[in-house]
Amino acid sequence: MTTEQWTVSGPGDVPEAAAFWAGLAEGRIVLPWCEGCRQTVWLPKAYCPTCLQPVAGSQELAGTGEIYSLTVVHRGEGAWKEHAPYVLAYVALDGGPTMIANLAGDGTGLAIGQRVRLAGVGPLGGALFAPLAE
Amino acid sequence: MQVLARIAGAYEHPMRKNSGTSLQTLYQEIVAGALADAGLRPADIDGLFTSATAGGIPSLAETLGLTGLTHIDGTDLGGATYVGALGHAARAIQAGQCSVALVIMAGMPRLAPSVRNFSVPGPPQVFEDRHGSNMIAQYALVAARHMHEFGTTRRDLAEIKAAASYHASFNPNALLPREVSIEEVLESRPIAEPLHMLDCCVTTDGGGALVIVSDEVARDLGRDCPGIVAEAETIRHWNNGNLDLPDVGAFNTGPRAFAQAGLTPADIDYAGLYDSFTITVLTALEGLGFAERGKGGVFVRDGALRADGRLPFNTDGGGLCNNHPDRRGGMIRTIEAVRQLRGEAHPSVQVADCEFAIVHGSGHQLGTRASAVTAILARSDVR
Ligand SMILES: [Zn+2]
Numbered sequence: 001m002t003t004e005q006w007t008v009s010g011p012g013d014v015p016e017a018a019a020f021w022a023g024l025a026e027g028r029i030v031l032p033w034c035e036g037c038r039q040t041v042w043l044p045k046a047y048c049p050t051c052l053q054p055v056a057g058s059q060e061l062a063g064t065g066e067i068y069s070l071t072v073v074h075r076g077e078g079a080w081k082e083h084a085p086y087v088l089a090y091v092a093l094d095g096g097p098t099m100i101a102n103l104a105g106d107g108t109g110l111a112i113g114q115r116v117r118l119a120g121v122g123p124l125g126g127a128l129f130a131p132l133a134e
Numbered sequence: 135m136q137v138l139a140r141i142a143g144a145y146e147h148p149m150r151k152n153s154g155t156s157l158q159t160l161y162q163e164i165v166a167g168a169l170a171d172a173g174l175r176p177a178d179i180d181g182l183f184t185s186a187t188a189g190g191i192p193s194l195a196e197t198l199g200l201t202g203l204t205h206i207d208g209t210d211l212g213g214a215t216y217v218g219a220l221g222h223a224a225r226a227i228q229a230g231q232c233s234v235a236l237v238i239m240a241g242m243p244r245l246a247p248s249v250r251n252f253s254v255p256g257p258p259q260v261f262e263d264r265h266g267s268n269m270i271a272q273y274a275l276v277a278a279r280h281m282h283e284f285g286t287t288r289r290d291l292a293e294i295k296a297a298a299s300y301h302a303s304f305n306p307n308a309l310l311p312r313e314v315s316i317e318e319v320l321e322s323r324p325i326a327e328p329l330h331m332l333d334c335c336v337t338t339d340g341g342g343a344l345v346i347v348s349d350e351v352a353r354d355l356g357r358d359c360p361g362i363v364a365e366a367e368t369i370r371h372w373n374n375g376n377l378d379l380p381d382v383g384a385f386n387t388g389p390r391a392f393a394q395a396g397l398t399p400a401d402i403d404y405a406g407l408y409d410s411f412t413i414t415v416l417t418a419l420e421g422l423g424f425a426e427r428g429k430g431g432v433f434v435r436d437g438a439l440r441a442d443g444r445l446p447f448n449t450d451g452g453g454l455c456n457n458h459p460d461r462r463g464g465m466i467r468t469i470e471a472v473r474q475l476r477g478e479a480h481p482s483v484q485v486a487d488c489e490f491a492i493v494h495g496s497g498h499q500l501g502t503r504a505s506a507v508t509a510i511l512a513r514s515d516v517r
Contacts, residue, residue, distance in 0.1 A: 012254075012255035012256050012257050012258075012259050012260040013257075013260050014257050014260075017257065017260070039374065040374075040375070041374065042372065042374050042375035043257050043258060043261060043372065049374055050374070068279065068377060068379075069275040069276070069278045069279040069282070069379060069501075070275070070278060071271050071274035071275050071278055071326045071327055071328075071329075072324070072326070072327040073266060073268070073271050073274075073325075073326045074323070074324045074325055074326065074327070075270075075325050075326070076266055076268075077268045080266040080268075083266065086266055088265055088266050088267055088271050088275070088326075089275075090275060090377055090379075090501075092377075093375075096375065097372075097374060097375015097376070098375050098376070098377040099261075099375060100261050100262060100265045100267060100502075101265060102265050102266065107327070112278065112279065112282040113282070122264070122265065122266075123266075124263070124264050124265075124266065125264050126261075126264040126265035126266070127265070
């Protein structure tokens with residue numbers, strides 16, 4: 001059993017994340033919100049990891065943020081092989097978590113600290129960000 | 135200083151590329167090597183410390199001929215598992231749960247997929263997979279952030295490989311037994327920028343074992359038995375999206391290990407540092423307190439990590455050049471530290487008057503889900 005086989009539906013692909021993936025498909029970032037802790041919950045969970053109270057609501061973020069770190073991957077594994085070179089990143093979302101992401105392009109002109117916005121979905125369904133127009 | 139337990143036997147299997155040996159035979163050769171080094175027999179072993187293995191721990195006990203086990207620990211901390219086992223075994227011995235503990239690992243990733251590849255993913259892996267994350271890419275993200283925040287350069291990282299390769303040039307068993315220049319590292323092909331091919335460790339088949347015993351047992355053995363004087367462990371993860379990648383687990387485990395031992399970084403003569411990638415070493419140097427946060431690059435620039443430097447590290451060539459069996463380096467980093475404390479390292483890289491060694495393990499993936507374990511070892515005459 002390879003990791004790739006599990007990614008569509010497996011023990012790691014939890015229903016608590018369904019709203020996140022559905023939102024992403026519509027170009028939105030929707031995350032569970034803990035009212036008690038006044039924070040988004042990342043990764044998506046049914047209970048807030050800080051207070052362990054049930055998460056009652058959700059929050060739609062602006063979909064903008066800043067590149068926290070990035071790497072141009074030249075050697076992809078599995079289904080990613082054919083997409084190399086591609087850019088894997090962490091994006092610090094405005095009002096939310098620093099999340100794993102893809103950046104559009106091959107890395108040219110991208111730098112840590114740059115402002116980015118959600119620009120669609122990546123080659124395998126991840127969150128794809130692109131630089132904000134100046 | 136309290137010596138928790140002692141290391142009576144240490145054995146690194148010479149295999150680097152398997153050509154048909156079964157895992158069972160590999161395990162048998164390893165336990166035989168470690169017990170011969172300690173002067174003990176299978177019947178003496180009452181504690182077993184390992185991680186997930188084919189057929190589970192009972193199957194491994196059958197292979198090893200262990201019939202009198204009274205304490206078993208299968209804690210899996212990735213490549214840091216066997217550094218953690220130093221503490222787990224020492225504390226089990228202190229508690230009277232066992233008196234002769236075997237810590238053992240073997241695997242052959244060049245020949246067959248590891249049984250330890252966590253093929254049933256947890257929720258983070260689903261997010262990682264959909265974004266094309268992989269092992270080296272997660273270390274690359276740490277390296278890129280470190281370079282951005284602190285001005286660390288690829289050349290700094292390359293010096294770590296070059297220093298390890300200098301040591302490996304004295305180790306005929308090393309998979310990469312030759313000196314590698316900084317330029318070669320810089321010019322090797324990029325895998326996940328800023329990390330290139332030669333920023334990576336070698337992938338080897340093989341394994342090793344340690345025999346850990348109580349003070350009483352050690353006294354009856356004719357062997358030089360370095361002491362375990364501290365061990366601390368922790369985990370880092372995505373933490374609800376509050377990421378600080380350069381703040382690796384060593385920042386937690388280093389100070390705690392030094393406090394346990396009553397020592398400071400200045401007391402350390404030799405460092406066995408987990409070196410899955412060059413950045414793994416650089417961040418550990420900062421977390422353990424050998425360099426200030428952000429100054430790991432400055433620390434290594436003048437050759438500090440070389441056998442004649444301020445902090446000789448991985449004098450066998452490390453995982454970067456010698457041996458990283460089953461993609462898990464903690465065992466071999468510990469074995470070379472034992473050689474140094476016994477004065478049995480290669481004469482060209484033996485540290486003079488080596489009294490205290492630190493071993494740091496870093497398991498899983500530095501940028502997403504990582505374990506960190508720090509142990510401090512003392513020469514056998516330190517009481
Ligand atoms: Zn909460």
